[in-house]
Amino acid sequence: MTDRYTTHEYDVLIIGAGGAGLRAAIEAASMGDSVGVVCKSLLGKAHTVMAEGGMAASMGNVDDRDNWKVHFADTMRGGQYLNNCMMAEHHAKEAASCVHELESWGALFDRTKEGKILQRNFGGHKYPRLAHVGDRTGLEMIRTLQDHGIHHGIDFHMEVTVTNLLIDGNKVVGAFAYEREKGRFILFKAKAIVIATGGFGRAFKITSNSWEYTGDGQTLAYDAGADLLDMEFVQFHPTGMVWPPSVRGILVTEGVRGEGGILTNSEGKRFMFEDVPPLYRSSTADNEEEGWRYVTGDKDANRPPELLTRDHVARKIVKEVKAGRGSEHGGAYLDIAWIKEKIKDSETHIKKKLPSMYHQFKELAGVDITKEKMEVGPTTHYAMGGIRVDSETQMTTVEGLFACGECAAGLHGANRLGGNSLSDLLVFGKRAGAHAAKFATAIDTFSAIDSKEVDSLVTQALAPVDRTEGENPYKIQQDLQETMQDLAGISRSEAGLNEAMEHIRGYAKRAENAHAPGNREYNPGWHTALDLHNLLTVSEAMCLSAEQRTESRGGHFREEYPEKSKEGSTYNTVVRKAKDGSMEVERVPVVPQTDEMKQIIEANE
Amino acid sequence: MAQVTFNIWRGEGNNGSFKEYTTEVSEGMVVLDAVHEIQIEQAPDLGVRWNCKAGKCGSCSAEINGMPKLMCMTRLSSLDLEKPVTVEPMKAFPLVKDLVTDVSWNYEAKMAIKPFKPRKPDAPDGTWRMAQEDVERAQEFRKCIECFLCQDVCHVLRDHHEHDKYIGPAMLVKAAAFEMHPLDVENRIPDLKNEHGIGFCNITKCCTKVCPEHITITDNAIIPLKESVVDEFYDPLTKLFRIFKSKK
Ligand SMILES: Cc1cc2nc3c(=O)[nH]c(=O)nc-3n(C[C@H](O)[C@H](O)[C@H](O)COP(=O)(O)OP(=O)(O)OC[C@H]3O[C@@H](n4cnc5c(N)ncnc54)[C@H](O)[C@@H]3O)c2cc1C
Ligand code: SF4
Ligand code: SF4
Ligand code: FES
Numbered sequence: 001m002t003d004r005y006t007t008h009e010y011d012v013l014i015i016g017a018g019g020a021g022l023r024a025a026i027e028a029a030s031m032g033d034s035v036g037v038v039c040k041s042l043l044g045k046a047h048t049v050m051a052e053g054g055m056a057a058s059m060g061n062v063d064d065r066d067n068w069k070v071h072f073a074d075t076m077r078g079g080q081y082l083n084n085c086m087m088a089e090h091h092a093k094e095a096a097s098c099v100h101e102l103e104s105w106g107a108l109f110d111r112t113k114e115g116k117i118l119q120r121n122f123g124g125h126k127y128p129r130l131a132h133v134g135d136r137t138g139l140e141m142i143r144t145l146q147d148h149g150i151h152h153g154i155d156f157h158m159e160v161t162v163t164n165l166l167i168d169g170n171k172v173v174g175a176f177a178y179e180r181e182k183g184r185f186i187l188f189k190a191k192a193i194v195i196a197t198g199g200f201g202r203a204f205k206i207t208s209n210s211w212e213y214t215g216d217g218q219t220l221a222y223d224a225g226a227d228l229l230d231m232e233f234v235q236f237h238p239t240g241m242v243w244p245p246s247v248r249g250i251l252v253t254e255g256v257r258g259e260g261g262i263l264t265n266s267e268g269k270r271f272m273f274e275d276v277p278p279l280y281r282s283s284t285a286d287n288e289e290e291g292w293r294y295v296t297g298d299k300d301a302n303r304p305p306e307l308l309t310r311d312h313v314a315r316k317i318v319k320e321v322k323a324g325r326g327s328e329h330g331g332a333y334l335d336i337a338w339i340k341e342k343i344k345d346s347e348t349h350i351k352k353k354l355p356s357m358y359h360q361f362k363e364l365a366g367v368d369i370t371k372e373k374m375e376v377g378p379t380t381h382y383a384m385g386g387i388r389v390d391s392e393t394q395m396t397t398v399e400g401l402f403a404c405g406e407c408a409a410g411l412h413g414a415n416r417l418g419g420n421s422l423s424d425l426l427v428f429g430k431r432a433g434a435h436a437a438k439f440a441t442a443i444d445t446f447s448a449i450d451s452k453e454v455d456s457l458v459t460q461a462l463a464p465v466d467r468t469e470g471e472n473p474y475k476i477q478q479d480l481q482e483t484m485q486d487l488a489g490i491s492r493s494e495a496g497l498n499e500a501m502e503h504i505r506g507y508a509k510r511a512e513n514a515h516a517p518g519n520r521e522y523n524p525g526w527h528t529a530l531d532l533h534n535l536l537t538v539s540e541a542m543c544l545s546a547e548q549r550t551e552s553r554g555g556h557f558r559e560e561y562p563e564k565s566k567e568g569s570t571y572n573t574v575v576r577k578a579k580d581g582s583m584e585v586e587r588v589p590v591v592p593q594t595d596e597m598k599q600i601i602e603a604n605e
Numbered sequence: 606m607a608q609v610t611f612n613i614w615r616g617e618g619n620n621g622s623f624k625e626y627t628t629e630v631s632e633g634m635v636v637l638d639a640v641h642e643i644q645i646e647q648a649p650d651l652g653v654r655w656n657c658k659a660g661k662c663g664s665c666s667a668e669i670n671g672m673p674k675l676m677c678m679t680r681l682s683s684l685d686l687e688k689p690v691t692v693e694p695m696k697a698f699p700l701v702k703d704l705v706t707d708v709s710w711n712y713e714a715k716m717a718i719k720p721f722k723p724r725k726p727d728a729p730d731g732t733w734r735m736a737q738e739d740v741e742r743a744q745e746f747r748k749c750i751e752c753f754l755c756q757d758v759c760h761v762l763r764d765h766h767e768h769d770k771y772i773g774p775a776m777l778v779k780a781a782a783f784e785m786h787p788l789d790v791e792n793r794i795p796d797l798k799n800e801h802g803i804g805f806c807n808i809t810k811c812c813t814k815v816c817p818e819h820i821t822i823t824d825n826a827i828i829p830l831k832e833s834v835v836d837e838f839y840d841p842l843t844k845l846f847r848i849f850k851s852k853k
Contacts (some may be wrong), residue, residue: 041654043712044751045662100732106721106786108740108747115734133744139661140747147779150712151720158709181701210656244633250659360659363678365633474645518650521617522702525649 004458005176005185010036010155011440012433013175013190015162015217018046019138019425020405020432021196022145027433028194029152033440036188038157038177040212044146047198047210047406048425051138052253052356054120054130055422057095061116063299066127068092072597073604075420077279078124078309079384079413080554081569082230085593086391087411091420091427098426099131107144109133121258121295123307124417126283126604128297135255135356141422160186162216163530164457165193165224166449171399172224173447176457180527183465183520185458189449191440194432195221195396195403199383200538202477202531205485207380208240208251214531215538217407221387222537226396228575229409230385231538232545233555235416236490238313240379242331247364249379252334252357254418256374257306259353260295261336262288263317264373265325271332272305272316280308282605292342311415311555314378318490321377331377337370346370378490382421384412384555385545388574391591394432397576400439404432414554462520464529470515473529480507480535488543493559497547501540508536544585545573609686611639613651614693617702624648625689630681636692637665637676640704652703660817663752667704668693673754673815676704695757708753714772717800721783722791739787746782746826748818749775755812755822761805771802774812774822781826784833794837797830806831 012028014021017039029035039046058071072092076083099117103109109131110118119128133140150156159180166174175188197217201209222228239252257263265271276284283302285291291304306313317332327333336354340346347370351358354369361367361374387396387403389410394402405425412420464473480503487500511532516525551565552558571587578584593601609630612623626643637655644651656662658677665676670684670691684690698706727734755774761767772780780797783789797803810823820826 041656041662041664042708045656045664047656049662049750050657050659103733104723104726104731106723106783106789108735108743108786111735111737111740115736116732118737133747136661136748139750143747143749147715147720150716158712181707210658210662212656245631246634246638247658356661363660363680364635472645472649474649478645516649522652522705523650524644524652528649 005187005454007187007189008036009189009446010034012192012194012436013188014194014196015175016196016198017043018048018196018198018405019141019145019422020429022149023426023429024194024196024404024433024436025154026145026149026152027430028437029154031434031437033437036155036157038160038162040159040161042158043156044142046142047213048138048142051422052135052251053122053255053258054132054137054419055099056125056129056417056419057099057131057423058092058129059096059099059117059119061112062119063127066129069600070126070604071129073601074125075417076601078415078417080415081413082572082590083413084391084410084591085597086591089597091411091424094427095423098423098430102141102144102426105144105148107140120255121303121307122418123254124309125419130419135253135354137422161527162220163461165220166453167224167398168447170225172401174449176454178461180522183523185461187449187454189446191443191446192400192402192436194436195387195407196405196429197407199406201380203480203484203535203539204380204489205481206240206249208237208249209380215534217403218386219534219537221396221401221403222577224398224401225577226398226401227388228386228541229388230572231541231575232549232573233384233414234380234542235310235382235384235555236314236378237381238310238317238378239334239376241365242375242377243329243365251379251381252374252376256334256336256354256357258295259336260292260339261306261334262338263306264333264335265320266327267325271320272313275316276305276308277312284308309415310418314490315557317377327375329375331375333373334376335373337372382406382416384414384416385409393435394428395435402432402436404428414556461530464514464516465520465523465526467515470513471510473514473516473525473532476507476510476514476532477528477535480539484539488546491557491559492546494547497543501543504536504540504543511536540583541575544583545575548573548585607686609681610689611643612689612691615703618700621700623691634681635677636669636679636681639681640676640692652701652705654705661750663750666695666752666754666757668695673757675752675817678817695753697757697763710768711753711756711775714776715779718776718780719791719793719796721786721789723788724790733788735787743782743785743787745820746778746785748820749778750818751775752817754815754817758811758815760809767802767805771805774827777803777830778820778822778826781830784830794833798834798838803831803834
């Protein structure tokens with residue numbers, strides 16, 4: 001039965017059309033390889049489009065004291081030194097040229113008075129460093145890459161979802177996918193594959209992430225035998241919307257705080273001035289006046305405590321809420337309107353600097369941020385952990401399989417700095433594309449693929465629609481999201497994590513019996529049923545990794561161990577599929593820093 | 606909490622009809638929330654596109670009570686809930702299923718627009734210098750989220766189906782974004798006239814009214830492009846006249 005699927009062949013297949021996938025595709029195509037890109041949604045709709053604040057690159061256009069060394073040190077400190085230091089170095093060194101390259105492809109960033117690319121302040125970055133376009137930087141980035149990429153002879157397969165990778169020995173040889181429109185199946189034969197599928201925020205109930213973020217890439221890699229790294233580190237962004245209920249979790253950009261926004265509790269107190277972590281004490285403002293001077297560009301001032309790293313700010317908000325000092329609907333107040341005390345015509349200023357935040361609150365919450373306070377609280381935002389890659393080539397532990405962007409791990413360690421993701425996509429997208437192309441070029445012919453194996457994948461994929469009865473997949477997804485939110489979210493304990501894993505095993509059983517009524521044509525119930533395996537896999541990996549890290553660091557907080565441990569700084573967590581099919585977890589030593597790196601970090605304390 | 610009735614278009618290709626669903630709604634909900642609620646509880650195979658749920662990706666375009674809108678940005682409180690709320694797919698594109706249409710034509714139309722081509726770098730290090738005010742002019746068009754709602758209302762596409770001859774307002778916005786890019790040196794004016802059918806637009810401004818990004822499509826993008834076409838192709842007198850006007 002050959003008509004059960006169609007076949008395409010590409011030297012390099014890219015899974016994902018966000019910033020990372022598109023950048024990788026452009027690189028591979030410009031090296032002369034045939035390139036195919038698949039994505040779950042339409043082109044230009046990937047998560048990258050939602051990024052707001054900006055992309056970090058030490059161009060030094062606003063403060064000439066900035067350079068790659070300071071960016072490197074900031075990234076390492078933000079990641080609590082669990083980062084892959086080699087990746088952090090590549091990133092800091094190459095980000096600026098990647099931003100300039102994007103400009104040469106048509107990206108139009110906001111400008112300084114001298115006409116250079118303007119840079120803004122963001123949490124954890126010592127100097128103003130984020131190139132931006134108002135608060136829609138991600139749109140600018142994805143559209144530029146998209147409009148540039150479509151003229152490179154790349155084949156785009158929109159609304160196509162990869163469900164399995166095909167492996168020969170320890171080498172990747174193809175991918176199996178379904179298309180949404182008609183529910184037909186596609187076999188991609190490829191010499192090299194790049195995974196660029198983004199994160200897995202949909203494992204949680206409250207998240208800034210869309211339906212696409214179900215951990216597909218991480219699971220594809222895991223099932224293919226690749227290592228996952230640092231899966232305990234998930235970023236809970238401190239400022240998601242909290243009211244009304246239907247918008248809970250939608251992101252409020254850190255740019256609001258970068259422009260002078262302050263956090264207050266129900267007593268009107270700026271609580272962030274308390275409990276500043278020792279690592280940041282010397283670089284944080286002592287008083288409100290100094291904080292304001294910092295955001296308005298005074299080079300002698302230290303940053304306000306609202307711009308401390310995201311893990312810290314998120315936990316501070318939770319603490320206020322728990323102490324009964326939360327906002328009306330259980331968050332904190334974020335106030336940008338107050339700057340009217342400081343600048344003339346603040347209304348126009350706010351609308352210009354934060355146009356989409358203005359709209360978002362006006363239209364979704366009925367709040368005018370130029371006049372009123374916003375209500376904000378933590379939301380699941382970003383996966384620091386993901387697929388383990390080689391720091392030079394971005395290749396995973398499976399041959400010919402590469403990963404880049406949010407689905408890959410290493411650069412951000414225990415906590416990502418805002419703005420370091422968009423630059424990550426460009427730097428490592430480019431690297432992954434180049435190395436995948438090189439890898440593919442060295443291979444003469446496509447490997448044969450066993451049609452029986454593909455046939456069985458077809459049967460497996462059709463099971464939820466072929467079944468005549470069974471459970472509603474949406475309900476299983478919702479139950480999992482509740483579990484992860486309550487037991488494996490911003491605050492974790494051994495008992496809770498064990499309970500979560502117990503539940504996950506139960507959901508996995510239920511998922512085997514998920515039923516999607518209707519036919520194969522554009523059937524979201526079916527797609528949700530197929531995503532369940534991925535969500536369950538990354539959830540289990542998160543719990544297992546979180547359980548073995550008996551300390552608190554970055555995005556990972558353990559109730560029984562609220563402090564950092566000495567040992568904790570020496571290892572990263574790896575999860576992989578054991579021979580018997582179960583999930584195994586292992587500690588591996590952190591990539592050692594060179595002497596030069598140590599000096600750089602010391603010099604930039 | 607209240608019960609609200611929705612009439613949602615269900616069907617594939619040329620076959621379909623409205624189906625009635627009643628669901629519980631709560632404060633702050635948008636139309637997309639209600640559609641999801643119905644999907645979870647009553648119609649798991651209801652086809653709908655969405656991604657960001659915050660008006661940023663342009664996926665969830667539909668016609669709500671006959672008005673082209675983003676489902677994720679239309680609050681139920683802005684609608685009359687005494688009557689059933691109708692939700693149907695865009696009309697200017699072929700139906701795939703339910704609320705999902707085949708918008709691939711837009712991607713093809715865009716391919717036909719000549720890509721961005723920058724002038725030589727201004728600085729020895731290969732970078733450019735631009736004034737903020739020049740950047741802002743093009744930025745208006747770069748806000749486009751490709752929701753295609755403007756394409757949906759444009760009568761040239763919706764009623765006259767001139768998809769082969771006219772690229773539509775969204776793509777004229779794209780062309781304007783390139784043309785008004787301070788660094789761009791490409792000339793797209795002949796194409797706009799000969800290939801992209803800018804002459805089909807008779808400035809009804811319906812597109813501008815529905816743009817969720819509030820881009821002044823007709824006045825700021827299409828009319829200046831039309832003027833450039835006139836300048837390049839027609840009557841030198843008009844050209845002269847315009848120069849006088851602008852000097853006043
Ligand atoms: C609201 C919001 C604001 C943000 N703001 C910022 C910011 O200001 N600065 C910053 O640096 N970072 C920011 N981030 C983070 C950043 O946007 C993301 O981390 C980044 O865009 C991820 O890019 P990516 O290319 O890795 O993946 P994505 O852009 O998410 O792309 C993933 C792609 O993979 C495809 N895909 C997934 N699974 C499959 C599958 N099984 N088969 C086929 N295709 C698949 C998807 O369809 C999609 O095309 C923000 C994130 C959010 C949610
Ligand atoms: S102004 Fe032109 S492009 Fe816009 S709807 Fe009218 S005819 Fe179409
Ligand atoms: S111009 Fe406006 S209405 Fe048209 S596609 Fe772009 S955002 Fe949508
Ligand atoms: S879901 Fe993105 S615009 Fe509505």
